[in-house]
Amino acid sequence: MTYQNLRDFLTALDNAGELKHITQEVSPYLEISKFTDAESKSRDGGKGLFFENVKDSEFPVVTNIFGSMKRICMAFGVKNLDEPAHRIREFIEFNPPKNFKDILNILPMAISVPKFFPRMMRSETPPCQEVVMTGNQIDLSKLPVLHCWPKDAGRFITLPIVFTKSLETGRRNAGMYRMQIFDKNTTGMHWHIHKDGSHYYTEYCRAKKRMPVAVAIGADPATTFSATAPMPRGVDELLLAGFLRKKPVMLTKCLTIDMEVPAEAEFVIEGYVDPGELRREGPFGDHTGYYSLADDYPVFHVTAITHRRNPIYSATLVGKPPMEDCYLAKATERFFLPLLQTVFPEIRDYWLPWEGVFHNIVAVSIDKEYPGHAQKIMSGLWGQGQMSFCKAIVIADKEVNVRNPDEIIEKLLHSFDISSDITITKGVLDVLDHSSPFPNYGHKIGIDLTKRCKGEPPRTPPPAPKRRGGNNNDSHLLSGEGLGERSTGVIAFRNLFPEYPESINRISALSVEKTANRGGKDFAEKIFAASSLKPFNIIILYDKDIDIENNSLILWKLFNNTDPGRDMIFQGHQLVIDACKKGLMDGHEREWPDDLSFEA
Numbered sequence: 001m002t003y004q005n006l007r008d009f010l011t012a013l014d015n016a017g018e019l020k021h022i023t024q025e026v027s028p029y030l031e032i033s034k035f036t037d038a039e040s041k042s043r044d045g046g047k048g049l050f051f052e053n054v055k056d057s058e059f060p061v062v063t064n065i066f067g068s069m070k071r072i073c074m075a076f077g078v079k080n081l082d083e084p085a086h087r088i089r090e091f092i093e094f095n096p097p098k099n100f101k102d103i104l105n106i107l108p109m110a111i112s113v114p115k116f117f118p119r120m121m122r123s124e125t126p127p128c129q130e131v132v133m134t135g136n137q138i139d140l141s142k143l144p145v146l147h148c149w150p151k152d153a154g155r156f157i158t159l160p161i162v163f164t165k166s167l168e169t170g171r172r173n174a175g176m177y178r179m180q181i182f183d184k185n186t187t188g189m190h191w192h193i194h195k196d197g198s199h200y201y202t203e204y205c206r207a208k209k210r211m212p213v214a215v216a217i218g219a220d221p222a223t224t225f226s227a228t229a230p231m232p233r234g235v236d237e238l239l240l241a242g243f244l245r246k247k248p249v250m251l252t253k254c255l256t257i258d259m260e261v262p263a264e265a266e267f268v269i270e271g272y273v274d275p276g277e278l279r280r281e282g283p284f285g286d287h288t289g290y291y292s293l294a295d296d297y298p299v300f301h302v303t304a305i306t307h308r309r310n311p312i313y314s315a316t317l318v319g320k321p322p323m324e325d326c327y328l329a330k331a332t333e334r335f336f337l338p339l340l341q342t343v344f345p346e347i348r349d350y351w352l353p354w355e356g357v358f359h360n361i362v363a364v365s366i367d368k369e370y371p372g373h374a375q376k377i378m379s380g381l382w383g384q385g386q387m388s389f390c391k392a393i394v395i396a397d398k399e400v401n402v403r404n405p406d407e408i409i410e411k412l413l414h415s416f417d418i419s420s421d422i423t424i425t426k427g428v429l430d431v432l433d434h435s436s437p438f439p440n441y442g443h444k445i446g447i448d449l450t451k452r453c454k455g456e457p458p459r460t461p462p463p464a465p466k467r468r469g470g471n472n473n474d475s476h477l478l479s480g481e482g483l484g485e486r487s488t489g490v491i492a493f494r495n496l497f498p499e500y501p502e503s504i505n506r507i508s509a510l511s512v513e514k515t516a517n518r519g520g521k522d523f524a525e526k527i528f529a530a531s532s533l534k535p536f537n538i539i540i541l542y543d544k545d546i547d548i549e550n551n552s553l554i555l556w557k558l559f560n561n562t563d564p565g566r567d568m569i570f571q572g573h574q575l576v577i578d579a580c581k582k583g584l585m586d587g588h589e590r591e592w593p594d595d596l597s598f599e600a
């Protein structure tokens with residue numbers, strides 16, 4: 001079953017017992033987000049939330065409606081997320097690409113079957129225009145827009161489908177970019193520099209022309225999802241929505257600008273962005289689990305707000321994973337595998353762990369055939385659409401189930417060679433990356449866990465742990481080296497895999513306290529000199545307030561906080577990774593964002 005609009009989906013969620021109705025009055029200022037955070041973090045993503053009675057607003061709010069495996073599957077009317085991928089794969093097998101151009105066009109070919117093309121609704125009053133406000137009637141404060149986290153710069157529309165068109169080709173784009181409410185008729189437009197909305201904006205800036213922009217809130221689930229999907233530039237996301245719904249998205253013309261929007265949306269905000277007009281936007285509690293830093297972004301001027309009679313406002317709360325957006329990203333991961341495989345047929349599977357917040361790490365399995373094959377895939381992925389933002393790529397052989405972390409850990413412990421399996425390079429980083437000394441640009445790491453083949457030099461594993469020296473007795477590691485003394489700043493130690501005392505690689509976590517003149521490299525020097533730590537060849541540093549017994553937390557910190565070029569310090573067979581917060585003591589001059597918390 002697929003849905004015509006948001007309310008059909010909500011009815012289905014209600015019928016399945018997947019929607020919790022909150023009848024008490026709740027404030028859009030932090031209160032709805034506290035409810036949503038607790039629900040998302042509860043077992044299996046909890047339930048969708050329907051806030052019936054929102055303080056200072058006549059409109060109800062829904063959150064977390066995609067936030068579980070069950071609900072994200074319901075959103076597409078499937079039993080599991082591989083089903084749409086099978087449909088895409090079937091199409092590709094039926095219409096195999098004949099040349100490289102075909103490969104690049106496979107996505108539009110696969111989904112642009114005419115029956116999925118969006119269509120215009122023939123109705124004098126489309127549902128999304130049942131109520132129309134223009135001129136002085138426009139007042140964004142009437143919408144129950146959430147103030148999500150205490151240090152957010154204000155209220156943000158978090159689930160908007162932003163429609164733009166290329167000035168040069170006229171092609172439509174739908175992207176999801178948060179919007180900070182500035183006043184009753186302006187907002188920020190937070191399209192990142194790499195995104196299609198930003199690219200089209202650049203076209204308007206070059207031509208010095210006003211750019212029409214329309215925003216739909218609360219469309220059918222396939223349309224909302226499609227705005228988040230990394231479609232190639234120039235391919236209409238509404239085709240993907242039509243393909244997923246198995247029926248076209250019905251559109252209607254905007255009233256004040258030349259743009260079409262989903263006719264069944266709950267709200268539509270019409271307006272424009274003027275070339276060159278920028279305003280400080282953020283900070284905002286982001287899906288990385290940190291506040292994304294304030295920066296200058298275009299200003300969106302509202303020319304009309306239209307909505308259904310009795311509209312339902314749809315929002316999401318992003319934050320430290322797992323949150324609702326993890327399930328949207330999971331859908332993207334599964335749906336795009338067959339498409340990735342048209343370009344890289346040797347890829348068997350891939351997995352983006354939630355702790356990596358999508359742009360920090362991907363694990364990929366390949367059918368390796370020749371020397372350098374793993375490195376070829378790394379380079380290829382770093383040049384591929386939004387995959388290019390990925391900071392770390394781990395490549396394993398096809399026999400490894402990369403969706404099972406235990407199998408990756410097994411390889412890391414027993415065969416990974418820190419001296420020859422690591423490729424460090426530089427390139428594009430996600431705007432939300434905070435680990436690099438430079439915004440949007442920095443180091444990347446590729447880790448090759450594949451078996452060596454003929455033509456590749458063999459691995460040179462370090463000596464076995466016992467022969468590396470040290471006392472090999474975890475409880476005494478910090479004593480006798482001056483490491484455990486308070487003045488040294490080393491506070492606690494954890495052997496991460498005590499069950500494997502003989503593994504080639506032994507990995508430990510150290511809790512440390514940095515000071516203005518004691519950075520990651522200073523700790524690394526001490527560690528390299530400490531004979532008791534010699535059995536451990538990979539030692540990861542964490543700030544003292546991080547609970548190093550919490551596996552998910554330490555992975556999240558490792559992936560988010562590490563710049564692979566600066567923060568991985570090698571000596572002999574040992575590697576120290578600094579996963580702490582960075583500052584001037586580490587040569588990091590950029591502002592470092594705060595973790596999200598409701599206790600501000």
Ligand SMILES: Cc1cc2nc3c(=O)[nH]c(=O)nc-3n(C[C@H](O)[C@H](O)[C@H](O)COP(=O)(O)O)c2cc1C
Pocket residue numbers: 158159173174175176177178179190191192193195196197198227228229230231316318325328386
């Ligand atoms: C809830 C949510 C909020 C998002 N917010 C932003 C944002 O503020 N800015 C941005 O550039 N991308 C944001 N994204 C990611 C984009 O929607 C995604 O990269 C999309 O593919 C962009 O489309 P485009 O390539 O057509 O521009 C968000 C995604 C989700 C799921």
